[in-house]
Amino acid sequence: MVNLNLKTDRPLDLIAVGRLAIDLNAEQINRPMEDTLSFRKYVGGSPANIAIGAAQLGLQCGFIGKVSNDQMGRFILGFLKEKNIDTSGVVVDQTGAVTGLTFTEIKSPQDCSILMYRDNVADLKLDPSEVSEDYIKKTKAMLISGTALSASPSREAVFLALEYARKYDVIVFFDLDYRPYTWISDKETAIYYNLAAEKCDVIIGTRDEFDMLEQFEREKKTDQEIARKWFGHRAKIVVIKHGSQGSITYTKDGRSYTGGVFKTKVLKTFGAGDGYASAFIYGLLKGWEISRAIEYGSASAAIVISRHSCSEAMPTKAELDQFVKTAEKVNP
Numbered sequence: 372m373v374n375l376n377l378k379t380d381r382p383l384d385l386i387a388v389g390r391l392a393i394d395l396n397a398e399q400i401n402r403p404m405e406d407t408l409s410f411r412k413y414v415g416g417s418p419a420n421i422a423i424g425a426a427q428l429g430l431q432c433g434f435i436g437k438v439s440n441d442q443m444g445r446f447i448l449g450f451l452k453e454k455n456i457d458t459s460g461v462v463v464d465q466t467g468a469v470t471g472l473t474f475t476e477i478k479s480p481q482d483c484s485i486l487m488y489r490d491n492v493a494d495l496k497l498d499p500s501e502v503s504e505d506y507i508k509k510t511k512a513m514l515i516s517g518t519a520l521s522a523s524p525s526r527e528a529v530f531l532a533l534e535y536a537r538k539y540d541v542i543v544f545f546d547l548d549y550r551p552y553t554w555i556s557d558k559e560t561a562i563y564y565n566l567a568a569e570k571c572d573v574i575i576g577t578r579d580e581f582d583m584l585e586q587f588e589r590e591k592k593t594d595q596e597i598a599r600k601w602f603g604h605r606a607k608i609v610v611i612k613h614g615s616q617g618s619i620t621y622t623k624d625g626r627s628y629t630g631g632v633f634k635t636k637v638l639k640t641f642g643a644g645d646g647y648a649s650a651f652i653y654g655l656l657k658g659w660e661i662s663r664a665i666e667y668g669s670a671s672a673a674i675v676i677s678r679h680s681c682s683e684a685m686p687t688k689a690e691l692d693q694f695v696k697t698a699e700k701v702n703p
């Protein structure tokens with residue numbers, strides 16, 4: 372069992388740092404977006420989805436981010452408050468920046484894609500001066516999301532948050548959340564992702580995302596070799612997700628855990644990772660065995676992909692516990 376050495380005497384369980392955006396999910400599904408006539412608006416942004424999922428399960432969550440000074444920004448703030456997420460760390464942009472929009476296309480349950488409009492977005496204008504040391508020292512854990520590293524000043528804000536986390540022994544989760552269209556070059560991406568990952572305790576990503584970090588290496592690593600690389604830095608846990616094939620989690624004490632999946636009626640594929648991360652983080656922060664936290668993450672993912680939204684699809688604890696008890700599990 373890996374001990375995360377959580378500082379349990381803190382008022383917040385998790386502060387998420389990064390993107391607060393809007394999902395516009397196609398209402399006419401099983402067709403290309405060209406044929407879509409209407410979209411349903413939800414709060415979006417991977418770190419927002421994860422914080423909402425964790426709050427749904429009962430964690431005390433906060434957020435460090437920036438929203439646009441318009442109806443979309445107010446919609447996001449209102450929803451976070453509705454989910455009992457502390458928003459004192461969220462800044463309202465005053466430069467006329469806008470909210471990132473993610474249009475999603477559900478051509479079929481297995482063929483989905485997302486189209487992101489992210490020019491002049493408020494979330495990437497989060498400045499280091501807007502990251503509060505006093506806020507971060509209030510939390511047991513912090514979540515960073517890779518896309519927040521894609522541009523300054525958000526990039527520097529994340530690295531400052533990482534410094535504060537280190538100073539106050541805050542456990543850092545890094546959800547790689549690689550979105551190619553938000554980066555200028557693969558090399559730049561890999562450089563900043565590697566610099567951030569070296570400072571994190573738990574790293575969560577798909578195999579493709581980890582491969583992006585590996586692009587300066589000459590030989591392709593196995594999952595286990597990738598995990599070992601990060602154990603040479605701060606990481607204690609590395610989770611490599613493999614879609615419908617499940618996941619594999621490695622711990623610094625040399626153990627590995629294969630995560631199965633739950634049978635579900637897939638409506639859309641996106642959101643699986645955010646559902647997984649929110650419940651996995653919940654389990655770890657509750658001190659659960661890793662295998663139980665993985666199962667919880669897999670169950671949450673299965674629920675989220677059976678529903679139209681991501682943020683609003685996040686299950687309550689009662690829903691998730693019932694699902695784990697009754698749903699059929701498929702081990703890889």
Ligand SMILES: Nc1ncnc2c1ncn2[C@@H]1O[C@H](COP(=O)(O)OP(=O)(O)OP(=O)(O)O)[C@@H](O)[C@H]1O
Binds near residue numbers: 577616633647670
């Ligand atoms: N078709 C599926 N049925 C059941 N569970 C699934 C399915 N696809 C994914 N999952 C679960 O969700 C977890 C994360 O999925 P995935 O590897 O697709 O992450 P991701 O690519 O980060 O997701 P996202 O599409 O949200 O970015 C998997 O490890 C698995 O537990």
Ligand SMILES: O=C(O)C[C@@H](O)[C@H](O)C(=O)CO
Binds near residue numbers: 420642
């Ligand atoms: O992370 C984003 O900006 C998009 C998400 O809100 C969206 O729900 C998704 O792609 C989840 O993985």
